[in-house]
Amino acid sequence: MSDRSPSTPDVVVLVGNPRAGSRTRGIAEAVAAALLDRLDGPPSAVQVLELAEIVGVSFGPEPAYGAKAGPDPFAAVRSARLLVVATPTYKGSYTGLLKVFLDQFGHRELTEVVAVPIAVAASPAHADAAAAALRDVLVELGTPVPAPPLAVLESQLANLHEIAAQWADQHSTAIGAERASVT
Template identity: 50%
Template sequence: MPHPVIALSGNPRVGSRTTGAATHVAERLAADPADVRTIDLAGLAGQIFAPEHAAVDEALAAVQAARLVVVATPVYKASYTGLLKSFLDRYGPNGLAGVVAVPLVVSGNPAHALAGEVHLRPLLVELGAVVPARSLTVLDSQLADLDDAVDRWLAGGAADALATPVAIGSAR
């Protein structure tokens, strides 16, 4: 059975803080944390461009079948990682149609606060995902108390945006 909530991490390091943040946010947004599956793309990096890529294909199908996906990336050169882009490039037009996506950006610098809105959100929308709330940007310094950052993001309108019938993905 597919997991209704996916935490997708585009950090090129296995077990990164970005992956931990993605899982934490997905568990906060899930009705039941047991419904969350984490996909750490760092563990699949060797297959992204390989002729044999069964694990990547399975991850693509899992994300496509999810009701909600938290798409997380650290900021690299003021944008998302090439690893995340390479994975998402494997979808065709509207490959994420009907999937609700939450862009999550982990940054060391407050100057990159809009990286999720300016770069990651348009990519997800281009793939057909529904992105009803603003991107969640978390500074490295906030990772120690991630709940506080998530609470502020939810109180700032994300909770209402994600609670709408369209955001819930009633067709799924």
């Protein structure tokens, strides 16, 4: 059963970059907007969760806290109808910051949340590897992932709206059908 309410965003953009305001956020928001432009239905509320702002990481004895207070980010992810998850590629995979966040969800806990994984990297091999690894962890959490992950090269980010539009043109039908089936 879903915990969605009328005030809950339909779309959550989860940005796993440890730097707020990154180009990773830019491509994630562009993909979310392109998908929403192509999907039928009423306008959807979109919430952006920048992990750099809300998750604290500490390697010392003192706990770390995120700098930004706000609504529960875990509840937002659980209640989303569409989750766009974007990460830069670090050492051939998605970020540890994103891993720490996603590890807070139980096995198959997100079965009602359709996910779109996005990875940004300097090389095609790293982008593909990170995108595939991110897709695998989202599937482990139960999210339907009805389209292939989007792997974007850093050198292409100047054209992020065109990349997002092209990807959405190819995959919005499958994503829309999956969204309809989980509601």
